[in-house]
Amino acid sequence: MLAPERRSRVDLIVAAALVVAVVVAISVIWLHSDARGTTSVTAETSAVPPKTALTIPDRLREIWRQPSNVTTVPLTAGGAVVTGDDGTVTGRNIEDGKELWHYQRNMPLCGVINSWGTAVAVYRDRRGCSQVTELDGPDGLREAQRTSDADNSIRLSADGTYVVAQGDSRLEVWRSDLVRTLEYGRIDAPVQPKAQPRSGCHYDSARSSNTRVAVLERCPKEAGDRLTLLNPSPKDNQKPEEYGSSVIAGLTPGVDGAQVLAVSGDRVAVYLPPSGNEGPRIGVFDGDANPVQQYALSQPLAADSVVAKNASNYTIWTGSQLIALRMSDFVPIWAAQGVLGPGSMMAGSLLVPIVGGLAVLDPSNGREVRRIDLQRNGSDGKPITQGPIGTAVLGNFVLEQRGDTVVALG
Secondary structure, X not given: OOOOOOOOHHHHHHHHHHHHHHHXXXXXXXXXXXXXXXXXXXXXXXXXXXXXXXXXXXOOOEXXXXXXXXXOOOEEEOOEEEEXXXXXXXXXXXXXOOEEEEEEEOOOEEEEEEEOOEEEEEEEEOOEEEEEEEEEOOOOOEEEEEEOOOOOOOEEEEOOOOEEEEOOOEEEXXXXXXXXXXXXXXXXXXXXXXXOOOOOOEEEEEEEOOOOEEEEEEXXXXXXXXXXXXXXXXXXXXXXXXXXXXXXXXOOOOOOOOEEEEEEOOEEEEEEOOEOXXXXXXXXXXXXXXXXXXXXXXXXXXOOXXXXXXOOEEEEEOOOEEXXXXXXXXXXXXXXXXXXXXXXXXXXXXXXXXXXXXXXXXXXXXXXXXXXXXXXXXXXXXXXXXXXXXXXXXXXXXXXXXXXXXXXXX
C-alpha cells in the first residue's frame, strides 16, 4: 500500500508563490486594461420614443441646453437625445435634458454618430481612433464593439445601412453589428499585398448609400482629385471592389475644397470649388464615377457647410443660403436665402433656422408658409445671427446644435 502524500514546507511555499504570481498578473492586466478606464451607467428607466408630431407648434421656447463638443448636429437614438463631451457620451431625456445613461472612457472621444437606433462612439488610443462601442439608445447598454487601425482624427457619416469612418489615409465601413465590411487605403500590416488599388492617397471626403461608397482622394503623381465609387460590402472586406474611378476634369491641381455632398442610388453629388475659369458648382456623377451634369453656384460653399437629408430632397446650407437637390438625380429644385442651417422635417414641413426664429417651408418648392419667433442666444447671452445651426426633431420637440451646445425647444 502506498503511503499517503504529505505536503512539505516547500510545497506550501511554491503554492503561495503561485497564488501571489496570479494575483500580481491579474492586477497588472486590470491596471492596463480598457475596462479599468471605462464607466458605463445604464438607464433605470429606458427612454420611449415620443409620438410623431402631427402639427407645427405655434410657439417654441428653450427648455434646456447641454454641452456637446464632438457633434455638429443634434443626435437622437431610440427616444433619447445623445450628447458627446469630454470623453463622455450621454443619453438624455428629451423633456428636461436630464441624464438617462452615460458611457465614459479615459481616452479622447473622436466622435459619436447615431445609426440603427444606437449611438456609435469612437475613442482614440495609440492606434488612432480605433476603439468603437455601440450603445443602445433607450438605455445605454453596450452592444457591439470593435478595434482596428485608424487615423488620429476621423469623420463619421451614416446612411441608415452603413457607417463610414473616414480618416486622411484610410477608411472603414461598418454594418449594424460593427463588423467591418470594407477596408480602404493605408494598411500597416497587409495580409494580402497589393489588394488595395492605390497607395499613398489622401482622402478628402467620403459618403455612402446602401449600394455605393463615394470617396474623393488625392493620389501621388495624379493631376487632381479622383472620385472613386466602391462596393460597401465586397466579398472580402480587405479587397475593395471598384464600380468606377476617375480623376475629375476641370479641377486645377492643388485646389482644395472639393467634397462629396450626397450619394443616392446610382448618382453622386460632388461640390467642385472655383478652379481656373470655372466658378463653384455641383457636379453630378453616375454610379461608375462618370460625369453627368454640372450646376453653377452663386458663391462657394463655406468651410462649415452642412448637408441634410429631408423628405425627398437633400438640403445644402452653403453658408448663407439653402439649396435643395432632388434625391433621385440631384437636380437643384429651389433655393432659400438668409437661413442659418439645412433644417429638419416636422409634420410634413421643413423647419429652417433663421435670424430671430424658424421658417416653415414647403419642402417641394421652398416657399415660406409661416415663421415661428424665437429668441436664440449663445452661452454668452448674446443673440446668435450666424450659422451653422444643425437641427433635429424628436416628437413635438426641436433640437438645435449651436456651436458646442445642444439646445432643446418645446
